[in-house]
Amino acid sequence: NEYVGHCYLKCKPGSVEEVKSFIEETLKESFPPSIQPRISTLLDDIHQTQAIENKMKGIIFFFSFVSLIITLLGVYSAITLDTERRQKEVAIRKVNGAGLKQIILLFTRMYIYLLAFSAIIAFPICYVVFQLWKNMYIVFFNDGPLFWTSIFMGVAAITILTIIFRILKIAKTNPAEVIKNE
Known part of the structure; x- marks a missing residue:
């Protein structure tokens, strides 16, 4: 040799x-x-020595995307069930003069609290796991405040859009039809 x-x-x-x-x-x-x-370059050497980790990165990314879709479908089903169950309440509120803003706030407040509560629990756990994982490798990414803020804002935006889509549908229904169907 x-x-x-x-x-x-x-x-x-x-x-x-x-x-x-x-x-x-x-x-x-x-x-x-x-x-x-x-x-060869340092990056080539890292990819060669950490080949399994590079493959796992793609698998983890795929399952993260699938988990996000499943979560959004769960949020959509929860808001659908919630709005269907509370149709009569929304109709009565509309008859009494509630506007679209009040109806949206009625539903979104609870889901924003749930999102914030889950972030308060999940982000510290993820931060600790990332710090432990970071210590094992030479090259990693910078997970500063912008990283965590962008994750929260992205998930919050997708969740809010999902909620508002369903709430707008229920808020635009005719109160007379809802009460007549009840």
């Missing part, structure tokens, strides 16, 4: 191929032809 070791050179973004070709030429001039140096 003629393995001598390895050395990483820092280069500017976009100049990796240029640096690789320069290093190849320099090594061909310096070493005898019997020695064939292997040139």
Whole structure:
């Protein structure tokens, strides 16, 4: 085994191929032809040593997406059941002068509280898991406040849009028809 070791050179973004070709030429001039140096980047080496983790990243991303869809379907079914059960209450409120804003606030308040409560429980647990996971690897991502805020705002926006879609449907029904059907 003629393995001598390895050395990483820092280069500017976009100049990796240029640096690789320069290093190849320099090594061909310096070493005898019997020695064939292997040139790769730190990222290539990380992908090679952490191949399982890279595959797991794709699997975790897929299941996260599936979990998000299942959660949104659960929120949609919960709001559908809630609005169907409270149709008469909405109709009476509309007859008494409640506007669209009051009806939306009637339903969304509870779901916003549930979202905030679940975030208060889930985010610290995820933060601890990420910190433990981060310690095992060389390269990771920055999970600062913007990361956590963007996750919360994204999930909140999708949840609110799902809720408002269903609430608008129930708020636009004719109160006379609802009371007549009851």
